[in-house]
Amino acid sequence: MKKQQYLAVSLLALGLLMGAGNAMAQKDSLKLKQEVEVVKAYQPSILDAQKINDIPQIKPEQTEAPTFDYSIFSKPVFSTFDPTPVAAAKMVGDPKEPMGLGLLKLGFGNYLTPYGELFFNAQPTKKSNFxxxxxxxxxxxxxxxxxxxLVKAPESENTAEIFGKKFFRKSTLSGSLAFDRKAFTYYGYAGDRLSDALKEEMIPHYQDKQYFSKGSATVHLKSETLSTAELNYDFGAKYHYFISKTGQTEHEVVLSGDVSKNIDNALGLLSASLTVYKADSIMxxxxxxxxxxxxxxLRANPSVMWSTENASLQLGLNTAMILDIDTDADFKIWPKVKAEWSPVPQVLTLFAGVDGHLQHNTxxxxxxExxxxxxxxxVANTNYKYIVSGGFKGKLTSKTNYVAEASWSAIEKQHFYITQGSQIYNQSSTYRRLNNTFDWVYDDVNILRLSxxxxxxxxxxxxxxxxxxxYxxxxxxxxxxxxxxxxxITISGxxxxxxxxxFTTDIFVIGSRSALIRDFSNLSLFSSAIISDNEIQLDPIIDLNVGAEYQFSPKLNFFAKLNNFGFQKYEQWLGYTNKGLNWMAGISYSF
Structure with a gap:
């Protein structure tokens, strides 16, 4: 078995390296780019609507299959990024605005909250950017x-990243080095108020500190040719190292390659990747x-696409070979179908699809999450056996875009977070321990989503x-x-x-949720455990946020933000209440 694993890994790695050796490139956009890996708020987005644009130009659109994201609604203490406004239409050939070297943002808010952010971009040249x-x-x-x-809830987020690009005649070589660190405490707990002594005895992780640190390096070689008659490619390599305060470590290497080329009247596509993953000090x-x-x-996703002026059809497969040192090798295959038809171009587009994939739960x-x-x-990997989706999108008017979608997902081995407790009986006393970290249970689930x-x-x-x-x-x-x-529901303006x-505003509305406390009780040292479940109803969430920004000069701006100004107290996870009204004010300076 090990020989087969080494042979498969070697063949795929060799194929990616040979493909990468045939490529060289150039990039048309030299603007400062920030790439941030974030924790998604629980707002599973349907297909992004096409930005309102009255330029008479038809562009092919790809319908993304919906995925199931467990992460509930969550966001930083302060949102330091504004929502993206509707882009105004620009005539092709408009001169580019001159770029500055960077942007500095500084702010401070209640809950003793300092904020600072610096972007720096060297003046780009025709051959490179940094x-x-x-x-x-x-x-x-x-x-x-x-x-x-009233409990202490300190937290912090720090990010550092350097990135650069080298432009060739037909391709772009890009790379980045990044480090991010998130620190916090396990400040919450479910149930009645307790004395400090009881907290220490009954809540195993109460006020324990935790941090997650992650360093990563990425390299990409991507073609920049617009002609589908030529071989288009995007080869990448990524490595990250992750460590926690509690001693867990993680190494992950991902080699990936995406290629596409016209074959007669069709477009052939192949997406392949090799992931080597290792974690230590886990249960x-x-x-x-x-x-x-x-x-x-090992993943390989071949497909073929046919396109006309107002219709497209893509047929293919998604495949994955999973090699785990603790179990037998497993091979999975899923169908991949995407179809679009525009009876009234830019006004009405119908789309449908069937998809499936493996979610690697590292x-x-x-x-x-x-x-x-x-x-x-x-946590075990999750198998999206199939995702059937369909809907329509387009423009109601020249100023209104819309998307409506329905999907049905069949998911195998989905994890759901629960709180676990234990009731211990002995000759001298009876006491209960209630975790404020979350365990999980698995189940197969079908999810209907209307969006x-x-x-x-x-x-x-x-x-x-x-x-x-x-849902x-x-x-x-x-x-x-x-x-x-x-x-x-999300409302932004x-x-x-x-x-x-x-002025900006964001309103988040989240429906009610059910949480589970599962107790294990022992009547004696020799008796089997008795399991009792207690369901807790979490209230709906209505979170109101507003912001304002004043441009004092072309380079100096002032900003202010109010988060949760509806003063609602809610639990993002059972036992973990959010911060109340919080504000931040600051300045930004471009140079």
């Missing part, structure tokens, strides 16, 4: 839990003991974006989709009454 990005955001305030207990799910996890995943991805998960977690999205430009100075999702869960063994909402002044 930039850097650094940021810091932290908070040292206290949070009042739903049981009125191995196969042996229930501390140890390592090591996996190798230690770092679970830590990003739920930072309060048990720090020794080893709608509208982007409307009221005027050149006022735009509104609405996004709504409804219905059909589970095999679990009673509920624990801590998952039945709907979510930008208003610019004058050239120097801009």
């Amino acid at each position: 930039g850097m990005h650094f940021s810091h955001l932290s908070s040292s305030g206290k949070v009042k839990l739903l049981n009125e207990d 191995n799910r196969f042996y229930s003991e501390f140890g390592k996890k090591q996996q190798t995943i 230690y770092s991805s679970i830590a990003a 739920n930072p309060y998960a048990d720090p020794y977690h080893d 709608a999205e509208v982007m409307h430009s009221v005027s050149d100075n006022f735009s509104v974006h609405l996004l709504g999702n409804y 219905s869960y059909d589970l095999k063994t679990q009673q509920k989709a624990w801590q998952m909402p039945n709907f979510d 930008i208003y610019k009454p004058m050239e120097q002044l801009k």
